[in-house]
Amino acid sequence: MNKDLTCSQVSALINFYIENKLNPRLREYINLHIAKCPACKKKIEDLQKILKTYRKKETQRKEQEQTMAPEFISSLSAYIDNELNANENIKIKKMTISNPTARKELETMYKFKKVLYSAYEKTKNDSKYDYSKTVINQIQDGAEYTTSYFYKLAAIFVVLITAIIIGFLYLYF
Numbered sequence: 001m002n003k004d005l006t007c008s009q010v011s012a013l014i015n016f017y018i019e020n021k022l023n024p025r026l027r028e029y030i031n032l033h034i035a036k037c038p039a040c041k042k043k044i045e046d047l048q049k050i051l052k053t054y055r056k057k058e059t060q061r062k063e064q065e066q067t068m069a070p071e072f073i074s075s076l077s078a079y080i081d082n083e084l085n086a087n088e089n090i091k092i093k094k095m096t097i098s099n100p101t102a103r104k105e106l107e108t109m110y111k112f113k114k115v116l117y118s119a120y121e122k123t124k125n126d127s128k129y130d131y132s133k134t135v136i137n138q139i140q141d142g143a144e145y146t147t148s149y150f151y152k153l154a155a156i157f158v159v160l161i162t163a164i165i166i167g168f169l170y171l172y173f
Contacts (some may be wrong), residue, residue: 005033115167
């Protein structure tokens with residue numbers, strides 16, 4: 001192979017050169033070229049600076065994601081329920097904008113709140129009929145008490161628990 005590389009050949013190999021993925025002989029040929037060519041040398045230096053900056057920012061972003069502030073997690077419920085003051089709201093918004101993990105946590109909390117609200121509404125609508133009052137009236141009236149009321153109450157309880165479990169499964173899968 002010719003020891004004198006062209007600028008286009010160096011440009012084609014520049015990524016491999018920066019990442020140290022070239023064999024020693026080819027690396028030496030590029031070193032000889034950049035010793036003579038200030039344009040290629042500047043291009044390599046600029047790319048190395050950009051890569052260094054990117055890696056530094058990427059490291060900072062990963063550290064930020066891993067260290068989600070405990071006060072953020074404890075404040076999420078209050079944020080969703082609009083119980084925080086303006087400064088705390090801004091902190092939560094900044095954290096969710098800049099941190100994908102925090103954003104996902106907030107979305108999960110919103111889904112959880114939605115499931116709880118729908119379960120509450122269903123329970124509220126189902127409780128319009130007061131089963132306990134009906135049973136007591138039948139006992140007082142001397143009507144024979146059967147276990148059918150127990151089965152009805154048990155069925156409603158099972159339906160509510162099932163709805164809550166399905167809601168949790170929906171959130172996490």
